[in-house]
Amino acid sequence: MNISLRQLEYFAAVAEWLSFRDAADACFVTQPGLSAQLKDLERLLGVQLFERSQRTVLLTPAGETLLPLARNILTATDEFVDLARSLTQPLTGTLRLGVIPTVAPYLLPKTLPALRQRYPQLQVRLHEDLTHRLLEMLSHGKLDLLLVALEADLGNVSTLALTTDPFVVAVPARHRLAKRKRVTESDIAGEQVLLLDDGHCLRDQALAVCHTSGASEIGDFRASSLNTLVQMVAGGIGITLLPRLSLEVEVPQISQIVILPFRKPEPSRTIGLVWRTTSPRAHEFQLLAELLVP
Amino acid sequence: MNISLRQLEYFAAVAEWLSFRDAADACFVTQPGLSAQLKDLERLLGVQLFERSQRTVLLTPAGETLLPLARNILTATDEFVDLARSLTQPLTGTLRLGVIPTVAPYLLPKTLPALRQRYPQLQVRLHEDLTHRLLEMLSHGKLDLLLVALEADLGNVSTLALTTDPFVVAVPARHRLAKRKRVTESDIAGEQVLLLDDGHCLRDQALAVCHTSGASEIGDFRASSLNTLVQMVAGGIGITLLPRLSLEVEVPQISQIVILPFRKPEPSRTIGLVWRTTSPRAHEFQLLAELLVP
DNA sequence: TCGTATGATAAATTTTATCTATGAATATTT
DNA sequence: AAATATTCATAGATAAAATTTATCATACGA
Incomplete structure (x- = not known):
């Protein structure tokens, strides 16, 4: 003994x-x-x-x-x-947060300062990567929480939807649709659509929209960021689909680009939180969600 | 819980x-x-x-x-x-040792260095005082071990006799007994004997010898140390009883003093170790005794 | 789809800790 | 000096806790 x-x-x-x-x-x-x-x-x-x-x-x-x-x-x-x-006081210590590239630059600049103010004891360590890599890191315990689009195949995890992010169509100023106020999915049938690199979930979601609408991807071209896509559209190469979330940052007020919302029901992605089902911090993530979508 | x-x-x-x-x-x-x-x-x-x-x-x-x-x-x-x-290694750490004044100056100069060599881990802290005060400190846990004469009333303690210390008679060079080689107790009948202060156990032991031999104490005089007694004897004031242990230190080779041993059975005191019966260090004190009386 | 990991659960059992009652020893009080 | 009260130790009974055995549900990999 x-x-x-x-x-x-x-x-x-x-x-x-x-x-x-x-x-x-x-x-x-x-x-x-x-x-x-x-x-x-x-x-x-x-x-x-x-x-x-x-x-x-x-x-x-x-x-x-x-x-x-x-x-x-x-x-x-x-x-x-x-x-x-x-x-046991929630949301203190370190939170390792994984975010996808098509969300991070548009959501975090607003939410991180708010988070810092509400939970000053919480230290957020960000990791930006593609969904599948984030999921891997999550399951290996290298990340605590993900901020991703929930449409992707996430496997067996717990999720919490935060907000719906509708897609819009971005067309060059001289495009045939540029005068329209809104579009329906069938309006872009036959269009050449610029899409993101492989691996971006946004690519898959946009691709799905193309399939249902009858549009097609511009062969041989893959952008590595939304910004690149916007540049291409501005250059008149083609049209693209953008998440509305990104507009404020990516699309300047006056430009050679016209943004067209879809008529309802608008295609959209769902931004949400993802964590291991076994995580003991689920309640903390609920609290965090309340702050992210007031 | x-x-x-x-x-x-x-x-x-x-x-x-x-x-x-x-x-x-x-x-x-x-x-x-x-x-x-x-x-x-x-x-x-x-x-x-x-x-x-x-x-x-x-x-x-x-x-x-x-x-x-x-x-x-x-x-x-x-x-x-x-x-x-x-x-659990014995005789390491601190040992608080109480010693009576009629032993300390004669025994410790030899034994302490030996102790230090044999048990270098042991720190001895000495306290010199009268028996009854040492006993008090022992029972209060302020001392661990005493080195005293066991003839005194010690109360309920554990003791271990180390050595027998015979008394000798010290007489002035011109004393009637000065030519003798030895004395018996009856030889000092009627003598005026110089004794230590009250409280010294040696005083009580010497007094006991006086009673059996028919000698008497010199009234009104109390020495505070054996050295004082020797000085008085040398000055011819009277005779005294000394423990043989003290001779080497107290009595110079050539002097106005003659030392007379008793014939057997010689009166003596017993020097020994004393500790609380409840002390867990009893076995350590046994070891220490082996070193003190080789 | 089956076999083989893993951690959780339930019940039985063993071990450990605790309590009650009592004893021996020793100061203190009468 | 006897009686009293207080101390810590001991023994046996009891309560509590830890552990084991047996088993389940689940997930991963062949």
Whole structure:
């Protein structure tokens, strides 16, 4: 058997009171119980800690030497428990957040400062990557939470939808549709659509829209960012689909680009949070969601 | 209930192996036992330490934060036990030794250096005082061991006789007995004997010799040390009784003093060790005695 | 789809800690 | 000096805790 914290507590108590009886009272146990524990401790250590006569209890030199160490262990244990309890306050410490590239630049500039203000104790460490890599890191415990489009195949995870992000059509100023206020999906049938690189979930979602609308991808071209797509459209190369979320950042006020919303039901993606189903921080993520979509 | 060292051990083990099964093996318990303990620990802390899925075990951020503290507690505990075990080596640390004034100057100059050489780890702290004060300090735990004459009334203590210290008679060079080689107790009948102050056990022992031999104390005179007595004898004021132990130091080779041993059975005092019956160091004192009387 | 991991759970069992009652020893009080 | 009260230790009974055995549900890989 091994020594126990309880034994150290009793040791410290008797050292303090120099009385088994008083120490037992202070520890809310009976005196024989405390005596037994100390006897055991002394047996385990191979050292007598106290010198008992019926009338007096004295610390032996060994006891004197060991007492400060015992006290240290006990206070370290208290600190351990205190720290643990303080960790129960939600959204403190570190949050490793994975975000996809078609969301990060448009959502985070607004939300991160708000997050910092509401939960100043929370340290957010960002990682921007494609959905499948984020999922991998999530499952390996390298990330705590993802901010992605929920349309992708995410596997067995917990999700929480935050917001619906509709697609819009971006066409060059001189495009045949440029005068329209809105479009339906069938309006872009036959169009050459510029899309993102492989791996971007936005590519897959836009591709799905193309399929249902009868548009087709411009062969041989893959943009690595929405910004590139916008540049291409402005250059008159073709049209593209953009998430409305990105417009404020990516599309300048006056430009050679015209933005056309879809008529309802508009195609859209869903931005949401993703975490391991086994994560103990689910409730924290709920709180965080409340802040992200007020 | 409170957290236990066992729980911290299991915590550290699972954190190391990232597997409940392997950790359980490493701790020589079954997996359910370990699981139960960790569940309890998490309940007590109010914090989940591990994130379990059937396939993987991950440290939560809280677990990550708490792990180093837990490890610290465990190593501190190991050190505590190690130190305790090392204290079982006898005659290390501090020994608070009380010695009477009629022994200290004559015995210690020889024995202390020997002690220091044999037990270099032992620190001796000396206190020189009268027997009854030494006994008081002993019973109060302010001293560990006494070196006194065992003839005194010592109360309920453990004793170990070291050596017999015979009395001798010291007479002025011109005294009627000065030509004798030896004396018997009756030889000093009627003599005026110089004695120590009240409280010195040697005074009581010498007085006892006087009573049986028919000598009497010189009224109104009390010496505070053997040296004073010797000076008085040298001055021809009277005779005295000295412990043979003191001769080498107190009586110069050539002097106005003649030392006369008693014929057997010579009166004597017994020098010995005294400790509380309850002291756990009794065996150490035995060892020490072996060194004092080779 | 089956076999083989994993961790969780339930019940039984063993171990450990505690309590009650009591004893021996020793100061203190009468 | 006897009686009293207080101390810590001990023994046996009891309560509490830890552990084991047996089993389940789940997920991964062949």
